[in-house]
Amino acid sequence: MPPLAELHRQQETLIFPHFTTQDAFELGSHLRTEALLAHPRTPVAIRISLPTGQILFTTVTCSPAVPDSESWLNRKAATVLRYGCSTLYLGEKMRSKGLKGDRISEMAPVDDAQYACHGGGFPVRIRGIEGVVAVIVVSGLAQEEDHKIVVEGIEWFLEHVQKK
Structure with missing residues (x-):
């Protein structure tokens, strides 16, 4: 598990200069490719959506699709969206404060x-704009792997x- 300071650093530095529907498609496609390479027989669900709920990209890498993936x-x-940070x-x-850290209702x-x-949810932030503009979620693996x-x-x- 990455240390809390590293997780905080990721959120502070992984900021987009812009985020368009084309960006969502290219990033989502890359995530799918990487998940398939690393876990070719495990169904991994990937979604990028806006705070309004509009889905910009969604896929499951392979069969069988797991019904619980949608809930996750x-x-x-x-x-x-509620807490503005990665899951x-x-x-x-929560664990650093002595809680189990597996249910938000603990806090x-x-x-x-x-x-x-559980790991796998990450905020999309754009430089110069306050708040979360989109959410990237990966689910289906161990939480550290989803996050990674x-x-x-x-x-x-x-x-x-984005540097092109």
């Missing part, structure tokens, strides 16, 4: 059926695509 995608996205960061922050009066603090795919995908995207 929605719960992780809701958490990112792994939130879980680790706030929320319905755990609506929120999840998102972070490495964003790093790749910022380095190779």
